Amino acid sequence: MPRRETTITEYIIGEQRKFPGATGGFTALLNDIRLACKRIAYLVGKGALAGVHGPAGSRNSRGEEQHKLDVLANDIFLATNEWGGHLAGMASEELEAPYAIPAEYPRGRYLLAFDPLDGSSNIDVNVSVGSIFSVLACPEGVAGESELAFLQPGSRQVCAGYAIYGPTTMLVLTFGRGVHGFTLDREIGEFIHTHPDLRVPEEASEFAINTSNARFWEPAVKRYVDECLAGRSGPRDKDFNMRWVASLVAETHRILMRGGVFLYPRDEREQGRAGRLRLLYEANPIAMVIEQAGGRASTGYGPVLAVEPKSLHQRTGFVFGARREVERIEAYHRDHNERPYDAPLFAARGLFRAADGA
Numbered sequence: 001m002p003r004r005e006t007t008i009t010e011y012i013i014g015e016q017r018k019f020p021g022a023t024g025g026f027t028a029l030l031n032d033i034r035l036a037c038k039r040i041a042y043l044v045g046k047g048a049l050a051g052v053h054g055p056a057g058s059r060n061s062r063g064e065e066q067h068k069l070d071v072l073a074n075d076i077f078l079a080t081n082e083w084g085g086h087l088a089g090m091a092s093e094e095l096e097a098p099y100a101i102p103a104e105y106p107r108g109r110y111l112l113a114f115d116p117l118d119g120s121s122n123i124d125v126n127v128s129v130g131s132i133f134s135v136l137a138c139p140e141g142v143a144g145e146s147e148l149a150f151l152q153p154g155s156r157q158v159c160a161g162y163a164i165y166g167p168t169t170m171l172v173l174t175f176g177r178g179v180h181g182f183t184l185d186r187e188i189g190e191f192i193h194t195h196p197d198l199r200v201p202e203e204a205s206e207f208a209i210n211t212s213n214a215r216f217w218e219p220a221v222k223r224y225v226d227e228c229l230a231g232r233s234g235p236r237d238k239d240f241n242m243r244w245v246a247s248l249v250a251e252t253h254r255i256l257m258r259g260g261v262f263l264y265p266r267d268e269r270e271q272g273r274a275g276r277l278r279l280l281y282e283a284n285p286i287a288m289v290i291e292q293a294g295g296r297a298s299t300g301y302g303p304v305l306a307v308e309p310k311s312l313h314q315r316t317g318f319v320f321g322a323r324r325e326v327e328r329i330e331a332y333h334r335d336h337n338e339r340p341y342d343a344p345l346f347a348a349r350g351l352f353r354a355a356d357g358a
Contacts, residue, residue, distance in 0.1 A: 008034055008171065008182045008191035015175060029086040029110055029135065030159065030173075034191060036080040037131055037163035037171055040073045040117070041184060044129060044165040053124050069123055070094060073116035073131065087112055088144025091312055093281060098312065100145035110158070111136040111149055113281040118162075119247025128166035130249025134285040135159040147312045154284030154305035161289060162249045172198070172256070174292040179256070200295035201259030204322035208243045208251050209263040216267035220300070220332035224263075248277065252286050252320075256293060261321030263329070265300050274299070275317035279309050283318045296326040300333050 006014075012030050016022045043052055052068045074094040081087060082099075085106035090099040091113040101107055112135055119129040135158045142149045154160075161173030169184035171191050181195025207228050214222070228240040243260070245251055251262045266275040277283050287297030287304040297304045297320035307316065319329050 006193040008193065011180065011182070011193050015177075025086045025108055026110065026135075026158070028084055029081070029108070029112070032081045032084050032086070033112070033133055034171060036077045037169075038184065038189070038191075039076045039080065040131060041163065041165050041169040043069065043072060043076075044123070045169075047123075047126070066094065067117075067120045067123055069129075070117050070120050077112075077114055077116045077131070081112055084108070086110055088138035089146070089149060090114070091150050091281065092116060093278060093313075098145050098147055098150060107144065109138055111138050111144060113150060113285075115278070115281050118249045118282070119245070122245070122247055127245065127247065128164055128250040128253075129247055130162050130164040130253075132162045132249060132282055132285050133160065134281055134288075150280055150312055151309045153308055154279075154287055157284060157288050157305075160285035162252065162285065164249050164253050166250070166253075170195075170253070172253070172289060174289050176288070176292065179289055179293040181256075198256050198293050200256060200290060200293045200322055202294075202322060202324070204240075204260050204325045205238065206241045206243055206254075206258075206260035207263065207325075208245070208254075208260065209265075210244055210246070211242070213267055213269075216269050218265060218267065218300075218333070218337055220329065220337040221263060221265045223332050223336055224329050248282055248286060252289065255290070255295070255321045259322055261325040261329070262319065264318045266317035275315045277316060277318045279304070279307060279314045279316045280312065283316050286318075287320060290320045294323065295321055296323040298326050298330055300329060302330070 009031060012027050016027045043050060047053060052072060054068055055065055058066045074092055078090065078099060081090065082101055083105045086108035087101055087110050088107050089101060089111055093115045112133060114131065114133040116131055117129055118132050122129055136152055136156060137158055138144050138149050159173060159175050161171065163171045171182045173180060179198040180193060181198055182191035183194040185192050209225060227234055227236050231239040255262060264277055283304050290297045300317045300319050319326055
């Protein structure tokens with residue numbers, strides 16, 4: 001008899017049964033998120049056939065030009081999740097303020113923060129994009145449509161994950177007890193549990209960074225990248241490959257599948273800005289996934305999940321992946337970031353390895 005495949009719904013219910021007092025509301029919320037991702041996957045798959053490519057003629061909460069699919073994906077997340085009675089409020093990259101649950105629907109105890117379509121600049125060239133989501137408990141006595149409700153460190157997330165819309169559609173999530181991946185079987189219209197207990201490989205031979213920003217990097221980042229580029233002849237004694245997809249979901253998925261490190265550090269372009277990626281609905285959920293998979297997620301200076309947010313669309317520097325690589329980058333920020341890194345390329349020996357003759 002062939003092995004019976006476990007659907008995502010069965011998996012979530014199985015997790016719920018581990019907690020006798022569970023009411024089922026959280027399970028129902030995750031099923032709504034699953035459905036929203038399926039609907040977005042369908043639109044992404046149709047592409048130009050559905051007339052969803054190109055700019056929308058509008059801008060999002062941060063003044064960035066929206067694509068048609070940005071707007072449609074945002075509407076899908078809102079419409080699919082607002083009615084179930086499990087949410088107190090929602091927050092989206094595409095909206096300036098939190099979204100209030102319509103009065104005709106019951107309110108729940110959870111908050112949902114999401115980036116409905118990460119990497120949307122890749123849509124018109126048919127490169128993988130995704131959705132990112134974070135679930136928090138709404139604090140007692142705080143309205144779900146209040147920005148204050150969402151200003152919680154990532155360590156308080158109840159659940160986090162992402163969907164990747166590529167050659168196959170996958171949903172990857174964590175409840176704080178490991179990371180699991182589910183592949184969409186288009187024939188039956190359901191996600192199947194295909195990747196149990198995902199782990200970030202300990203060894204890394206790839207790094208992802210946008211080198212067009214190199215002139216703005218802090219000395220610590222330049223030092224790290226220079227050492228990687230030096231390959232076998234440099235202080236790391238091995239060759240690295242460089243990747244850059246311009247899709248946070250795609251970068252995360254690659255690191256989960258085969259290892260590496262991702263860097264989108266803060267830089268010197270805008271003084272006072274901590275970075276470029278959004279903390280609440282990009283960095284925090286990805287950080288939870290990575291840390292639950294045995295990796296490390298950092299601002300470059302310390303754990304992302306410990307950051308106390310001050311605003312809904314707060315930005316942060318973001319470095320994640322193989323634990324030892326991220327710890328190396330943190331050490332460089334701590335010990336080698338006081339002045340421009342002016343040593344000759346490859347001359348300094350890397351951290352954790354003594355200089356020649358020492």
